[in-house]
Amino acid sequence: MSIEAPETKVVDSYRVACDGGDGALGHPRVWLSLSHETGEVECPYCDCKFVHKDHAAAA
Template sequence: MTIEAPETKIVDSYRISCDGGEGALGHPRVWLQIPNEHGWVECPYCDAKYVHKDFAETTE
């Protein structure tokens, strides 16, 4: 059995929310702050990685 890699999303804002995106199968909405130092943050519930568009080229 293989485990899928967490989803990576490119975003325009340094403050974003994540709710798992699957309606009732998601998780509680959390607000995340992307640090200016490295330009990305991971959701503590679903491990989705949010990358600010200014850092999209450097984190892949």
């Protein structure tokens, strides 16, 4: 059984920044690199999943 990420964002870059959103209620900004093989990555703080637009149909 797999657990879905709390939020999934489709992006057009293989390098993204995540700060958790919500201003002061977020988390420290981290830069994440999407895998070129799967086209996705999850934030280690908030578990937000980023999917590259070229891989969005598979995700």
